[in-house]
Amino acid sequence: MAAPSQASLLLQKQLKDLSRNPVDGFSAGLVDDSNIFEWSVTIIGPPDTLYDGGYFIAIMSFPQNYPNSPPTVRFTSEMWHPNVYPDGRVCISILHAPGDDPNGYELASERWTPVHTVCNFSIV
Numbered sequence: 001m002a003a004p005s006q007a008s009l010l011l012q013k014q015l016k017d018l019s020r021n022p023v024d025g026f027s028a029g030l031v032d033d034s035n036i037f038e039w040s041v042t043i044i045g046p047p048d049t050l051y052d053g054g055y056f057i058a059i060m061s062f063p064q065n066y067p068n069s070p071p072t073v074r075f076t077s078e079m080w081h082p083n084v085y086p087d088g089r090v091c092i093s094i095l096h097a098p099g100d101d102p103n104g105y106e107l108a109s110e111r112w113t114p115v116h117t118v119c120n121f122s123i124v
Contacts, residue, residue: 007066011036014118023119028060037062039118041073058090060118070095070112 004012015036018028025044032038039060045051057077063069073095075088083092093110100108 005064007062007064008036010067011062015039018118026119028118031059037064037066041118058088067114067116069097070116071118
């Protein structure tokens, strides 16, 4: 049996931290207990927003080289948001690869960095 990777150890720690210190309106668990790289997340729409009372489910998929590269996020429940494509994929700066934007639209500081964690996501 292979030793756990640094990415899998970090993801286990972050999932455990979330269960010990929950974030209001956000919960996460594994899609499949045998795969730490794919999480099911639930986001409750924040009060006093268009999403108030909404219950939104998404899948976060983490790359093998996490945290050096960002996860992808895809809503599986119906969601309308300007940063969510019709197929549920989320497009926000924090989920874009680190470094300079080849299109010049984003500052490097707005993009993914390895210090980000799951708790940094504020989609709705």
